[in-house]
Amino acid sequence: MAVIESDPANRTHQSLVALAAALVHDLGHGMFSHAFEDIGKRINLPMAIHENVSDALVRESEISEVLNRELGRGFSEEVADVIRNKNPGNLFDSVVSSQFDADRLDYMQRDRLMTGVQGSGVDATWILANLEVGTVRINADEEEAGEVKTLVLGPKAFHAAEHYVLSLFQLYPNVYLHKTTRGAEKIFSSLILKLYGLVQDGRNDLSGLPDNHPIILFLSNPNAIENALLLDDALFWGSLHFLSNSKDKLVAEYASRLEGRRLLKCIDVRRQIEGQIPVRRGMTPEDRQEREAKITIKVKTIMKEITARSIERERNKERQILIDEYRRSPYKKFQDSQTPLNQILIRHAGVIEDMAHLSSVVSGAESFEVNRAYVSEDDTEGRTMIASIIQNSVGEV
Template sequence: MKIVSIKMIKDPIHGFVEFEGEIEHHLKDLLSDPFFQRLRRVKQLGFSDYVFPSAAHSRFSHSLGVYAVAKRMLPIVERDASNGKWSEKGRDCLAAALLHDVGHGMFSHAFEKAMKFFFERNPHLEEECPALRDAVDHEKVSPKIIEDSSIGEHLNRLGGDSCASSVASMIQKSDKGCIYTSIVSGQLDADRIDYAKRDPYFAGVSSGSIDIDWLIRNLRVGSNGSGEFLYVNSKAYISLEQFTVTLFQLYPTIYLHKRTRGLEYMFALLISRVFELIADGKESQAGLTAAHPFVKFMKNPSSLENILLLDDTVFWGSLNLLQDAPDQTVAAMANRFASRKILPMLDVWKMADEVVSSGAIASALPAATRVQTLDSVCGEVCLELQKDEALWGSDCYYDTYGRPIYKRKGTLGGDPQQINVEVGGQIVDIASISPLVASAASFNIHRIYYDDQNEDKEALLKSRIKDLLQTKLNG
């Protein structure tokens, strides 16, 4: 009897991440690839550790967690597989789970936000240099790394010449009707299941609970004639509710925290200015030399080797150089980072809430109507504020974001891209049977960040916002 060796990595969320059999051992070898090792130096939650000190976990550990969850979901699809002997689709699914974040830039989504600022201020460069635009989009960078780097070579040695492109296609959701794709990227996927457990754990916050064991134990494979999908029967749908609500609550608790968003804005201001100087051939004004990774990246953004250079440590290691930059905008913002002097903010939603609560309409508004009303009014107020040229300037920033509890698809009979529940012999979208998920609950932010160097700015903004809110809410 042949003994199949198992290689294990200890993980605080899943206990052990196991690699079993020849296929999985080959996938474990990917962990040593420079592009995957780079994920050790990219934090999962960007600047959240400035607010939650222990939230310093990396994209590396998260990727291992996604692989672990995908490996637990995959036997539901391939019931005859054992000892790590998966089909080609199963192999590609596990590889995609492991590699889904390999293209993330430094500080994860914060880098994409910074480059959005850069292109807004330099629209001609976005048109003239599409390679730069693509190089800061992790959804485009990940497939490029998987197909064109040493990772691609490794995958093709494992599964043939088309293996790397198959893995990349799965990450890109080229076939949204594929059950394997839904394990990697869907509304109930291994990615979301892992970070819904991992992120609150490391942040040290309590945001609901997810019973992964019960959830996975009750997953079944269904078919609607055009393809297969995962579902649970009605006795386990409460676990799906818990998952949906927990994921939703992470947004106000962690992801959209006012301090974190403020730091992301500061990072965007700083990096966009640094890259502007580099684009003009004035990198020395940012305190950098031609050999700096930022400069190399800007000069040749299509190079995967230059993309490999960009991680969180490059920024922190350059902070002292940026603090001494001749350019005062760069130096001032770098000094703010070094001293954690986060730009101040006015919460327009909170101010609107106070206006509504003090008025006669407060008790008359149902919760859902109240949220919709405040969201609409706050948006209108912030847009009008931006039209006030005497008050609004380059030192102001409107930060808005809306996150619904669930994106309803509503396909009767089941779909890989929705959360499916079997009830009364029929497969339906969870929003069809769960009043909680169907509630249209959403979390929205409307915030104004501003530069506190102008002593009168806060008072002027606050007064104008209050006047606008009073007019729109109380007539």
């Protein structure tokens, strides 16, 4: 693990590395951001994953030249290393990437403003005013393994920190995992995957795009960073008119749907099952856990069957059923991250404690989960099939 240097000059250097990393870590995002990344992970397209692109840009492009010229030889390599690390190695790294980092404080406020969501506000000014540096012990296998300096919030910021966790969590159902947002992303993903298949089969002529179009160039050679850098949201939206005239039926349909905002109809499986196993008055925490377990078992069974039928339909060249499953916990506990640098820590009664230990609201918050299927509004057979699967499972409750 990297350590915090005691020498002021070295601390200044580390802070500059963290500042630069915070500024450039998202440079590699492609069109539709994380939806495009999911495609890259699914079919192994390294340059569709933003960390890989950001890493290459910081190490090898003119960004590297500027950083090294202004801040010293090898500076860009240090910045790239911070971006590449999955877990923070020291206090400065945690500012760039952790459960309480500058990125989250920024996008929570920005996304709330840009989407018009009235809730999910965060008092960043008060949080930052009560921010300090503390020293905590690191334990491994129940044995003391030294100490590390990390960000700590003073006791006056306890409720603001609690609200920060819950506000971030609420942004997921209201914005990031909203059925409309996810429905558009699923269509986008299926469209790109179909285009990739056409390109790999040498059938560019069916796509509706010319051979020198940036999307075709990237799908033809997805390992070339210069092709990845051509892609952004504006390019994709500008391509929809041509894609909607594709000779491939699925490409044409999905491009037209995105262009005209005619998304597929969402069938929210989890919500339907939750309605069949309602919350009862006077339920204990154990009762709620038992209810959640029943719901989860039912939903998993249903989604497994819907997914299998969807694959079968696709194999038979029938209409697609798009599957959406995702789970998000409001707060990752220490046992999951294995480092205090990733936690939200509060100074309470002279002792530094994890947020989850102090807040019954945070520790007791249930994970948010989506289990949905998207079908065409005129796909009567598909809708009937899904309804039958759900009904058969509900009958077994």
